[in-house]
Each structure stands twice: as structure tokens, then as C-alpha cells.
Amino acid sequence: MTAALRHARDRGRWLAWIAAIAVMLWPALAAAHASLVASVPAADAVLATSPQSFTLTFNEQVTVVRLQLIDPRGRSHPVSAIDQDAATLRFAPPVPLGQGAHLLSWRVVSADGHPVGGTLTFWIGTPGNRLPAIEVPDDPVRRTAIWLTRIVAELTLLMAVGGAVFLGWIAAAPPRGARATSIVTALLGLAALVVSVGLQGLDVLDLPLARLGEAAVWRAGGSGSFGDAATLSGIALVVALAALRWRGWNARLLSLGAVVSLGTAFAVSGHAATAEPRTLASAAVWVHGVSLALWIGALLPLALAIGKRDTAPATLRRFSRTIPAAIVALLISGVALAAVELGRLDALWQSDYGRVLVAKLVLVGLLLGLALWNRVRLTPRVLAGEGAAVRTMRASIMAELMLVIAILGVVGLWRFTPPPRGVTAEAAELVHLHGERAMATVTLTPGRAGPVAIDVVLQTADEAPLPAQALTVTLANPEAGIEQLSAEAQKTPDGPWRAELTAPVSGRWTLTLGILISDFEKVNLEGPIVIR
Known part of the structure; x- marks a missing residue:
């Protein structure tokens, strides 16, 4: 055996030994994070009187990141005066403690640099099931940014995807400027989606807008069902852009793919993603989103199309035949979703969610009335070639779009109002x-x-x-x-x-x-x- 072969064999043996030792040590290394081993009071303890001090003992020395006590009224009280003795933390209550349930929430960094946290509950006086209604700190600037970005993202998504379907399936000939408008709308929608992911991360981590550039914020925003919905919405916009660049059956098939992705994006996130029965709720949201896109997305290109004397009649007739079916599906799915989310009739006026729904229904009623007037009074006049009717219908379509923006603004408030079924079940x-x-x-x-x-x-x-x-x-x-x-x-x-x-x-x-x-x-x- 040559010296080179012997050297390679010896090196292989050393690598094998190192690998074997690593495998044996891996469970211990993987479990090396700090963990709470004892506490005073203990988790779920029932105390006769308020404790004079608290103790948290870990299996190793830790660095405190955040320590807070939440009282029965849901108010958070940070703990800053901490006496640390190696792996033990001792501190006094930051405020006088009254009767009821209390939460002690801690977050520390272990010796290996990993943050870990936990929460324990204890009662003073008589134990019970009533727990603090935690007051989550709110940033009005962040909340407003989330609300506005959501309006822009949803409006552009609906208009871009619905516009691609209109140009591929309904328009007798693409009106001038319609494709360019839809392309710009889709690009704006992609930008709004990106911003919405960052804002979601800020909301999850409870951080101000100034922290938007941090990587952890974007990771938090892109995780979970919100990240799935944002990804699917982005796919819908990209496919819609492809449909707008193509012609014929390629454009038609791509526009259908964009519609499917849009509906799925609506169905995987939001309150409906957790509603029961899950299949009914998800299907209703899917139909609701698709129907809304087909209707709303057609409005702007329709306003451009009715000015073309040679193709306007054919386009308007196709629109009048197809859109009523989408509106009927929109109404049926909306009723199903309201029944699932409300759970009971009195929640319509006794809950914030129900009051938002009432405001939405009022605006939807106005929108439907305007659409009905367009169909019954204006469509025959436009088909007859009246120039004044064309101008009036365009103004009416713009009014419809303004109502849609108002509806999306009202619906955006549901981001901050849980449905009653989430409270009463x-x-x-x-x-x-x-x-x-x-x-x-x-x-x-x-x-x-x-x-x-x-x-x-x-x-x-x-x-x-x-x-x-x-x-x-x-x-x-x-x-x-x-x-x-x-x-x-x-x-x-x-x-x-x-x-x-x-x-x-x-x-x-x-x-x-x-x-x-x-x-x-x-x-x-x-x-x-x-x-x-």
C-alpha cells in the first residue's frame, strides 16, 4: 500500500470517528437551549395572597430580553428590577397584584445565543377560567399603513386579473390603452404585495415602521398563511401580466390560471381560513374572490371599450350576458360567508365585525343599484349609438370603481376585528x-x-x-x-x-x-x- 493510500485511509478513519461522535452528541447539542426548570409561583398555582417576590430558575445562565406581568385587566407591566444569581432570576411584582388570573411572560437568550421564551399562569384568590383580555399594544401609524396597503393590493389584484379575463374572453377587440393600463395596475399590485409582507412582519413582531428593513421582519411577514396568500397573489399577477402580453387562446388560458391563483390566495388566508366548516368557508371565499375579480376587473376596460363604435355593441352584449352570473355567485357566496362568520343574527349589530358587515352591505347595495341602472337604462342607449349615453356610462363606471374602493376600505377593517364565531364557539x-x-x-x-x-x-x-x-x-x-x-x-x-x-x-x-x-x-x- 502506498503512502498516499495509507494517508487517505487514516484520514477516512478520523472522519468516521468524528462523524460518529457528532451523531452521538447531536441530541445533546440540539437540546442545548435554556429551559425553565422551576418557578415560584409554579405554573397554574393558586395563591391566597399576592406574592412578595417571583423566582424563575433555568438550567443554565441566561440573559433577559423581556419580562412582563399581565394583570387581570389585560394590562402589561414590564419588569426591570431583576436580581440575577447565575441561572436564577428574582424580582418583585412591578405593581400591586389583585385578585384573579395573572400571566408571567418571559423571553431570554440562552448560552448558545438562541432566544427562548415562555408564559405561565397563576391565580390569586379563587381559581377560574376567566383570563386577562390582553391589551395588545397598537401602533396607529402601522395600522393605517397596513389598511391602505391592503386596499391598494386587493384593488390592483382584482383589476389586473379581471382585466386580463375581460380582454381575453369578453372584449370584441382590445380597446386602446386597456392593455397598458392593466399592465401598470399589475406592476403596482406586485409592489403593494411586497410592502404588505413587510408590514405584516412589523405587525407580527410588534415593531414600528422604522424597523421595516430588518430581515427578521420580512421572514415573519412571509411565514404562515399570509405568506402563502401573498405568494399566490403574486403568481396571479405575474400570470395576468403574461396573459396581457399574449394574444388568442394563450392569453385566455393564462387569464384563467391567474383567476384560479387569485381565488386560492383569498381562500388560504384571513378569517375564512380558520372558519368551520372549513370546506364550505374556503369554497365560498374562493368563489367570492373570483366573482369579484370578474366583475370589478371588467369595469375599467369596459369604459374604454364602449367608445369604439365598431366593436362596442358586441363587447357590451357579451359583458351583459356574462357578468350577471358572476354577480349572482358573488351574492350567494357572500351570504354563505356571513352565516359562517356571524354564527347568530344578533351578532350583526352586537359585534364590531357585524357592524363592518352592515356598512359593507349598504355600499354593496348602492353598487348593485348603480350596476342595475347601467344595464336597464344606459346599455340600450349605448347600443343605439347615443354619444351622451357613452359619456354617462363612463361616469357611472367611475362611480362604481369609487364604491369598490370604499367597500375594500370597509372590508379592510376586518383585519382588526375577529368574527363573532371566533368568540362564541x-x-x-x-x-x-x-x-x-x-x-x-x-x-x-x-x-x-x-x-x-x-x-x-x-x-x-x-x-x-x-x-x-x-x-x-x-x-x-x-x-x-x-x-x-x-x-x-x-x-x-x-x-x-x-x-x-x-x-x-x-x-x-x-x-x-x-x-x-x-x-x-x-x-x-x-x-x-x-x-x-
Whole structure:
């Protein structure tokens, strides 16, 4: 054996040993983050009187990032005077504590540089299910920016995709300037989508507009269902741009692809993404978005098309035959969504969501009345070639677009008003989590804010029972202004794993299951879950 071969063999042996040691140490290295090992008071403790001091003990020394106490009225009180002794934090209550439920939320940086956090609940006096209605700090400038950007993004999306469909399927001949207008609209929509992702990240992390350039903000904004919806909306706009550049059947097929992507974008995000029955809600949102695009997107190119004497009659007749079907679908899907989201009739006037819906219905009624007047009174006159009727219809179409902008502005308020069904539901919440190596059926009982029991049935990807050594259940909701909650699940005699947590506030949470299959293998499953 030559010296070179011996050297290569020896080097291979060293690499094998290093790899083996790394594999053996990997579980320990992966679990090297700090964790809370003890607290005074303990999680879910019931105290007769207010504690004079608090203690948090970790498994290693930590650096405090944020520590806050939330009182029964939902007000957050930061803790700044902290006495740290190695891995133990001691501090006094920042304010006098009264009777009721309190939340202690902490976020620290472990020795390996990773931030970790958690929240524990304790009661003073008589325990109960009533938890603080957390007051989430609000930035009016950020909220206004989110609202305005949403209006621009949705309006341009509807107009660009609907305009591509109109030019490909309805217009007898493309009116002058219609393609260029739709292309500019689509490009503006793409820009608004990009900005909306950054604003979403600021909202998730509760940061001011000045922090918009940070990478963490964009990662937070692009994650979850909002990121999925933004991606699908971007695809819809790009496909619409391609349809506007092509002619004939290529343009028609591309415009249909843009419509499908638009409808799916509407269906994967927002309140309807968490409504039950999920299939009905998602289908209704899909139909609602598509119908709205077909109608609204046709208005501006129609206003340009009716000025062409040779092709205007054919275009107007096609529009009059096809758009009523879209309006009927729009109304039916809207009624279905209102029934799902409201849950009960009195929520129409007793909830903020219902009052926003009433305002929207008033504006929609005006829009429908204007559309009906256009069809019954103006369309015959335009078809007869009256020049004054053409000018009047164009002015009417512009008025319709102004009403659409007002409707989108009102609907944008739903971004900040949860639907009543998200508050009144009392039943258990059931979700399915899927991964390449494992899947889980998770049941929260009851499916509302407060103490919840989380039952987990683990299976392999081919639906066989999955044996596991340990299971960690984590709930996270950054928008609530508190840190994540975690608990080690216990195996029950009848098969499922069970963990008990106290979810302090309703809303959309991220559920994470850490499944330890063996000493060398851990699988994480993650998905959204709604707590009523």
C-alpha cells in the first residue's frame, strides 16, 4: 500500500470517528437551549395572597430580553428590577397584584445565543377560567399603513386579473390603452404585495415602521398563511401580466390560471381560513374572490371599450350576458360567508365585525343599484349609438370603481376585528398535522381560551401507530404580546398523549409538536390552530 493510500485511509478513519461522535452528541447539542426548570409561583398555582417576590430558575445562565406581568385587566407591566444569581432570576411584582388570573411572560437568550421564551399562569384568590383580555399594544401609524396597503393590493389584484379575463374572453377587440393600463395596475399590485409582507412582519413582531428593513421582519411577514396568500397573489399577477402580453387562446388560458391563483390566495388566508366548516368557508371565499375579480376587473376596460363604435355593441352584449352570473355567485357566496362568520343574527349589530358587515352591505347595495341602472337604462342607449349615453356610462363606471374602493376600505377593517364565531364557539377544536415522517390528530378541549387539555394521537405517514419516547406541545401567538407556552405530554392508558396548558387569549395560534422517536431522532410537526 502506498503512502498516499495509507494517508487517505487514516484520514477516512478520523472522519468516521468524528462523524460518529457528532451523531452521538447531536441530541445533546440540539437540546442545548435554556429551559425553565422551576418557578415560584409554579405554573397554574393558586395563591391566597399576592406574592412578595417571583423566582424563575433555568438550567443554565441566561440573559433577559423581556419580562412582563399581565394583570387581570389585560394590562402589561414590564419588569426591570431583576436580581440575577447565575441561572436564577428574582424580582418583585412591578405593581400591586389583585385578585384573579395573572400571566408571567418571559423571553431570554440562552448560552448558545438562541432566544427562548415562555408564559405561565397563576391565580390569586379563587381559581377560574376567566383570563386577562390582553391589551395588545397598537401602533396607529402601522395600522393605517397596513389598511391602505391592503386596499391598494386587493384593488390592483382584482383589476389586473379581471382585466386580463375581460380582454381575453369578453372584449370584441382590445380597446386602446386597456392593455397598458392593466399592465401598470399589475406592476403596482406586485409592489403593494411586497410592502404588505413587510408590514405584516412589523405587525407580527410588534415593531414600528422604522424597523421595516430588518430581515427578521420580512421572514415573519412571509411565514404562515399570509405568506402563502401573498405568494399566490403574486403568481396571479405575474400570470395576468403574461396573459396581457399574449394574444388568442394563450392569453385566455393564462387569464384563467391567474383567476384560479387569485381565488386560492383569498381562500388560504384571513378569517375564512380558520372558519368551520372549513370546506364550505374556503369554497365560498374562493368563489367570492373570483366573482369579484370578474366583475370589478371588467369595469375599467369596459369604459374604454364602449367608445369604439365598431366593436362596442358586441363587447357590451357579451359583458351583459356574462357578468350577471358572476354577480349572482358573488351574492350567494357572500351570504354563505356571513352565516359562517356571524354564527347568530344578533351578532350583526352586537359585534364590531357585524357592524363592518352592515356598512359593507349598504355600499354593496348602492353598487348593485348603480350596476342595475347601467344595464336597464344606459346599455340600450349605448347600443343605439347615443354619444351622451357613452359619456354617462363612463361616469357611472367611475362611480362604481369609487364604491369598490370604499367597500375594500370597509372590508379592510376586518383585519382588526375577529368574527363573532371566533368568540362564541365552545366546542373542542380538532386539527391534523402532517409531515414526511409522522402525522398527528390533535384535539383541544375545550376549544376556547383558558385551561385546555390537548390530546394527541401520533401516527406514521402510512397511518400506523407511531411509538414515541416523549412529546412536547407548544403554543405560540406572537400577536398576543406574550411568549410561547410549552408542556411535556404524558402517555395515557388508552393510547393518546395528553398535555395541559392555559391558553390566555383567543385567536390564531401556532401549534408545534416535538416528537422524540428515539435518542437520535426527533420530528417536529407544526400547524395553525384556532382558540375561540
